[in-house]
Amino acid sequence: MSASTDAAPKFRIRESFSGRTAFILVAMGSAVGLGNIWRFPYITYENGGGAFLIPYLIALLTAGIPILLLDYAIGYKFRGSPPLAFKRLHPSAEVIGWLQVGICFLIAVYYAAIIAWAAMYTWFSLNQAWGDDAAGFFFGEYLQYDEGGAGGTGISLDFVAQVGWPLIAVWVLVLVALATGVRKGITMASMIGLPVLVLMFVVLVGYSLTLEGAATGLNALFTPDWSALTSGTVWIQAYGQIFFSLSVGFGIMITYASYLKRKSNATGSGLVVGFANSSFELLAAIGVFAALGFLALAQSTAVGEVADSGLGLAFIAFPTIISEAPASALVGVLFFGALTLAGLTSLVSILEVVVSSVKDKTGWSRPVSVAVAGGAAAVLSVVLIGGVSGVTILDVVDAFSNNIGIVMGAFLTVLLVTWVYRKLDTLANALNAFGSFKVGPIWKFFIGIVLPVVLGILLVMDIVDKVREGYGGFDTWVVTTFGWGALAAVLVVAVVLSFVPWRSGSAMHMEDPDRDEAGKETV
Template identity: 40%
Template sequence: MSDKNEWGSNLSFVLAMVGSAVGLGNIWRYPYVLYSNGGGAFYIPYIVAILLMGVPFLILEYGVGYNFKSSFPKAIRKIHSKAEFLGWLLPVSVFIIMIYYSCILGWDGIYVILSFFKGWGADPNTFFAATLLQSSESATGLTSFIPVIAIAMLISWLIVWFISHKDLEEGLGKVSKILVPLLFVIMIAIVAFSLTLPGAMIGLNELFSPNWSLLLDFNIWMAAFGQIIFSLSLGMSIAFTYASYTGEEGDLITNTLSIAFANCAFENFCALGV
């Protein structure tokens, strides 16, 4: 593997992995999961899930990717020649996920512009459903073409292409060094603002107050393990792929712990503002 196809530094690899981990699962999903599964009591199964599944599975994915330094299907073929088809399931799944993620990115881009003048008006829910999505109860609404969303999706795809077609360090590496710290700065500002709103302390008390009786409910444990799988993107071959481009100096154990800690710290911090 040539130098241009490797991460330029360990920092690039760690930030890229943090960037792939933090996202909707942290900002949007985690506060809801935390609140609806016992509040503060949720941290017990949450920590157990990190230790029993999050860190070990990340180490496994990193280790396999680091060892084979190839595409996921090719690595599966090396492990067992007749199982290569299984290796194609994950890349195809990731591509399908990217289709609707590009739509969400398009929505985000639209709302970034609208946020400068609160373009959603007095009723954000109605604006999103009726004005932006133009949703209706008719089945024909499923095939409606909405130009503004199509343009936003196209722009998001072009940005992804522009970054990914470059050499690894010149593209994803440099972008991660800018956007990941920027995301943390933005969330710090959002949390700081949220804590100044009326009733903020009441909301935090409701969010973190433990309901210990739920620890006996199997569903809370399933929710904790599901959150770790979702937020760390376990089993999606992302960690495998990123690790396959690391150099010989990569410290997989330290990197794994750093990424898992950063991901979990970020989503708990986001809960303060969401």
Template identity: 55%
Template sequence: MAKPTTQPTRREGFGSRNVFIMSAIGSAVGLGNIWRFPYVAYEGGGGAFLIPYLCALLTAGIPLLFFDYAIGHRFRGSAPLAFRRMHRAAEPLGWWQVLICVVIATYYAVIIAWAAMYTWFSAQTTWGAGNENDFFFGEFLQLGDLGAGVSTQFVPQVGYPLIGVWLVVIIIMALGVKRGIGRANMVLMPLLTVMFAVLVVQSLFLPGAVDGLNAFFTPNWEALADPAVWASAYGHIFFSLSVAFGIMVTYSSYLKRKTDLTGSGLVVAFANSGFEILAGIGVFAALGFMAQAQATDVSGVATAGIGLAFVAFPTIVSQAAGGSIIGVLFFGALVFAGITSLISVLEVIVASLQDKLGWGRVRTTLVVSIPIALISVALFSTTTALFVLDATDAFVNAFGIMAVALVAVILVAWILHRLPVLREHLNRRSSFRVGWIWMLLVGLLGPVVLGYLFVSEIIAKTSTPYEDYPDWFLWIFGWGMVIALVVLAVLLTLLPWSSRSHAKSDPDYDAFLVDENYPPNTETGAVVLPGVASNGARS
């Protein structure tokens, strides 16, 4: 009788560079591109904001994107395994990113569910003209009168679509990297682009659209003297490109050995920015119509986030000729953008457990996704969902992601001194070569900008209670969540890697190193990396 194999499941990969690029764009293009960037740009000086935005893209966004690509592709693993292979002391960074993705996945799915329901509502303008605000917060979310808290009262019109979103996403994840994630992005991203392009064209022909575009693009040069505007640009680019989530580390590990990393990164970065500007045009053209209809100026109707998507746009749908089509296109685009981003977030978690435990794809997907889905439904299909979502998003995004990015660049650049290794790897195959300027931007400017943003958030969150929520509520879903992520990351690092894990045995990784001409250690047989004493995964 044959002995059961102890070899880990062979790691999957994207079918081609184009599939990777489409998947990376799908991860980067999310809800924030549509409902956050237009308002951030408007508040940051309109057309003048494009200057700090472009500076942030070139000096922080793209360099940090290359940083993630180099780590993932060079060390051929999910975030925990890639950082472990770099150095054992770096493994907690990977688990920190994984846990951040766990939290984000729980609440990101419910926003997709809201958008799915509003796609249906748009066909009938269910909310009623002039009643959009009350409909969303009252009838739809059934927001409790008691304020911030935790309720067990189930809201069916939110809960059932949320379950549907999770079923769709779990199926995509279970199909794998190539057949599931790759194919989903190759279908959804072109559809998203076409839908939003049609939405923009239709918005441009609305009465008052020119006023909206003037408000969006007219430069306020005085805003450039405000440090907060520059900080806003850097903060937005940082989150927009999905850096420090573990997403790009994981996705780049699925690329073939001889792949143009920097060329791919430039395509992803500029495609993401192009979509944001397109979103700004469409959104502000529609807001210009809304302002004219209400006999006010654009500043009186401009808003961001949930207010823009679920209050302002339904108002536009109610008042515009052909409004139902605008609503279906807008909310349908939110659904597609949300799904492509959510599957990238979940892939960070699934890939990490696959690498750690050596399990198969379907088993790992179910073990990961079902508990997260249950928590998501339990917390975010209730009458207090909006409060929990708001607090969790504000603290995990500001402190979790910002902090792990700050620690990562300091550790890799200044403690482990790995930037030369990563630069060499980027330049082996890439069409756009990086040098000392890239190292300076990542190792020096990166920590300065991230440190400034991090300290600014601490000052803002500690000076007054966030949104005047109760202290106990903020400690559970805010500060407590941030601290718990760090503690759990350390605990996960202490757990032993399975004998079937990719850290213990990975022929693909060994073949990659041999192909890259890295010599073996004559004493241990393990491959020695440039600037690394021994292979962290085998030590």
């Protein structure tokens, strides 16, 4: 018996997905989230309609899929959560991983609240509890939103029971799924949730297309404005949408790829996930604008007057549509049920980055890691977002963690991996070993040249805008505390954690990235 075989038993074998199908479903469950449903349709409408699909497709091919494959390569090659994978990539790179973990933690804190709202609105849809004033009901009767806090005069954390208790229920459901493991919890959540989500949305889209005025909405969405193609802003919006919708650049796909079996077709899986995500976005756009066309006709106004994105679309425009539409209860359950499922599968993936990183660093069991890391996020979420000023905090944290935090992490990743650590050849070889689609000079060009430029522009534009204009009309102290302050805290914690030694029982010492599931050396 060889020495390498004798040494094998001292290593733990990393958790893994049962197969490629499970990985694809989980990755798609992460990518297909709230942004696909409420952001893409409006971004398309505002940036040239049908013409926007051209820069969108180019952005998918030149940035979205390349960085998706980069995330896959890092996780697949170095077999770890972001801090562990980057530490193995280069001893000084661990801090990048912890930066991504911190951003995921921030996002999880507020993302759970939107899921809880959507779940409650699924119930409200049965009797149109919002009445004739969807906006007044959402901000007033339901959220009991503190208008003073919105203006910046103060932040109140007074608990709102009808918001807080559903939020607690969401956290319990997600933490249980995470605690049961990669195969039982995470995989099952997506294998059940994703097909049901797609089915619900297909039915919703089919129904929306039968509504009077649907053609008007689709014409407003897809009529091309070819002049938009000459606008740099439109192209930046296309790259931004692709980037945000694929769940890339903040550790999710690195973590999931670390659970792939050794002889996996990572590139083929990446192409499936990338194109499936964009297909769902297009489906969502058709359903949303068909419904908005119906609303515009019912209110005798233009589609542009009722078109919106984000919370405005989900909790104001769509309840209004539901009230006007035939079979209103069915439409409401389908729409808000789909939002709930899309949010849940995405939240599981976001929080798994945090849990996996804590588990790898400390050597704690999965349940303990979930209790510590997930429990901390849950408590902060209920305290900050379950109160009367929750929308203010959610809005600010979302704007800074998404538009600056994620982009900053991805920018540093592509810049350092390409030009400082020079690991693109190593990563390309890992992808090509068993991948059906081979990456080469073109992929390296997109990663090393195109992505740093695009991400750099996105990052600088957003930072300059927030420095000059503030954000959302909120008071400076609110933006400083929950925006810049939250990002600063993430950076400080990332640096501190990168200097904390890896425990002897941690994944760094107990898991060998060069051994397969049977414990045999692969290199």
